[in-house]
Amino acid sequence: MTAQDSINDYWTGRAPSYAEYQLQRLPHDTAAWSSIWAEALPAAPLDVLDVGTGSGQVASILAGLGHRVTGIDLSEGMLEQARATVKDVDFRIGDAVAPNFPEASFDAVTARYVMWTLRDPESAVRHWIRLLRPGGTIAVVDSTWFPHGPQDFYEPEIWQALPLAQATSIAPTAAVLEQSGLTDVRVTPLTSIYELDQKYGVAPGHELQTQYLITGRA
Numbered sequence: 001m002t003a004q005d006s007i008n009d010y011w012t013g014r015a016p017s018y019a020e021y022q023l024q025r026l027p028h029d030t031a032a033w034s035s036i037w038a039e040a041l042p043a044a045p046l047d048v049l050d051v052g053t054g055s056g057q058v059a060s061i062l063a064g065l066g067h068r069v070t071g072i073d074l075s076e077g078m079l080e081q082a083r084a085t086v087k088d089v090d091f092r093i094g095d096a097v098a099p100n101f102p103e104a105s106f107d108a109v110t111a112r113y114v115m116w117t118l119r120d121p122e123s124a125v126r127h128w129i130r131l132l133r134p135g136g137t138i139a140v141v142d143s144t145w146f147p148h149g150p151q152d153f154y155e156p157e158i159w160q161a162l163p164l165a166q167a168t169s170i171a172p173t174a175a176v177l178e179q180s181g182l183t184d185v186r187v188t189p190l191t192s193i194y195e196l197d198q199k200y201g202v203a204p205g206h207e208l209q210t211q212y213l214i215t216g217r218a
Helices: 003-040 057-064 076-085 121-131 156-160 171-179 191-200
Strands: 047-051 068-073 089-093 106-112 132-142 183-189 212-217
Touching: 003 057, 003 076, 003 132, 003 156, 003 191, 003 212, 047 057, 047 121, 057 068, 057 089, 057 106, 068 076, 076 089, 106 121, 121 132, 121 171, 132 171, 171 183, 171 212
Parallel strands: 047 068, 047 106, 068 089, 106 132
Antiparallel strands: 132 212, 183 212
């Protein structure tokens, strides 16, 4: 079993509880996330690929903004949750590191809480750029989730296979986008989400952390 297989199995097992937490937060979070994604992307309608879509919360918000959304994930369990709760999105099995679509298929690629899980983030972003039409946008959200080191939900060898998992600042994540050839790379701290996390709590096993939106153009 590869490290990626182990990661897929972990998230499939966690899918029901993860989706439940996301649904509990949805009434509090939807307005803030809708504003964040609306500012991150050009005006709808766009063809958007949401990589590592998980239980489909970002895909749902993007569809609600009027975009045509395809969501991919390697966890069957996560996709089951997404299909059960989110309409108007095309959910498919797909690898965030190497999405299997023709060149210039999308106007934007989005990813929330995905960069830290990638076994090869540089290769992933290069593949995402290949999928963009001229002037297309990549918009990712992530954080420094594990400032005190790895947690016990992955085996040690898996943590070692994820270059961004133990980053202590958002700078290495932003550098991946810049070094992949994107222009106008911007990092924006998401203070509205931090305030919501302060008020309603964070996911089990996480600490209160500032999340960041990182955008770039092809």
